[in-house]
Amino acid sequence: MISFESDYITGAHPRILQRLVETNLEPLTGYGTDLYCESAREKIKNACECPTAEVEFLAGGTQTNSVVISTMLQDYEGVIAAKTGHINYHEAGAIEFAGHKVIELPHKEGKLQLDSLKQYLHDFYADANHEHMVFPGMVYLSYPTEYGTLYSRKELTELSELCASFHIPLFMDGARLGYALTSPESDLTLPDIARLCDVFYIGGTKAGALCGEAIVFTRQNKPSHFMTSVKRRGALLAKGRLLGVQFDTLFTNDLYFEISRHAITMAEKLKSIFHEKGCPFYLESPTNQQFIILENMQMEKLREHVRFGFWEKYDDSHTVVRFATCWSTTEKDLNTLRQLLSEL
Secondary structure (H helix, E strand, O other): OEEOOOOOOOOOOHHHHHHHHHOOOOOOOOOOOOHHHHHHHHHHHHHHOOOOOEEEEEOOHHHHHHHHHHHHOOOOEEEEEEOOOHHHHOOOOHHHHOOOOEEEEOEEOOEEOHHHHHHHHHHHHHOOOHHHOOEEEEEEEEOOOOOOOOOOHHHHHHHHHHHHHOOOOEEEEOOOHHHHHOOOOOOOOHHHHHHHOOEEEEEOOOOOOOOOEEEEEOOOOOOOOHHHHHHHOOOOOOOOHHHHHHHHHHOOOOHHHHHHHHHHHHHHHHHHHHHHOOOOEEEOOOOOEEEEEEEHHHHHHHOOOEEOEEEEEEEOOEEEEEEEOOOOOOHHHHHHHHHHHHOO
């Protein structure tokens, strides 16, 4: 059985495991105050070219989205997201559970559109009854999007400027950030993101770590008593070293980008295989997630040997499925898939 089910199907990159073993018996302070967390923070700030950034580590993506949004919003505010945004679609109501409405807007291939966001914000404040409504307190987007698509530097700049004009923070979900930054179609860099976003996070879970996300507050805007708020939400990891060692390793000798580039290279080869076999794409993304339309009987037969993700029903006889590559995807995996597709 081979798997393209997601980008966190295997454990951790060997270099991360090696460092965890090497540091295992060191007695270190807890809650993210250890020397490895401090080292990782400095490396991330350097990579972002943002020396005044404040960096904190949490264990998982849903946890990170919920904590960032709930600590930065007032209780009367909600967060704007594309209808397909992860916080609206695949996080089981975690944001609403924290007391904040997700205000969904239309999307184009997963991307929040400037015109619809601008119209919504203007219409909200033009409504004489807006004091009786949930206030837009933040704009959320993911890079890449749920469809693996990318915002351009121009698009992100325009969204950033619009948010600034309404005095609301722009928050980027970077669970798969490395795959966006290393895509040949990306014109954004990590320093660009630090300059244009008020807060974002660098995903480790989906990029070679056992777990972990690095939140970057770029405007010296980390909420007051953030650690207290994190703990109140059940998200404070006592053995913060686990996250610090991993991110310190990821940002040593370019490992984070090396891992991401490998996944993109494998994704491009994956796309070639599907084209070679005549499989139609629902959406051909420039990152590590690919969306393929399979006839239902073909899908069930392929599932006997390959794991992949369900995306959505296409019609009565076809289904959209997702194939994702990651740091551990191999040429052998791709060759096996090519052979299996030939037998369908």
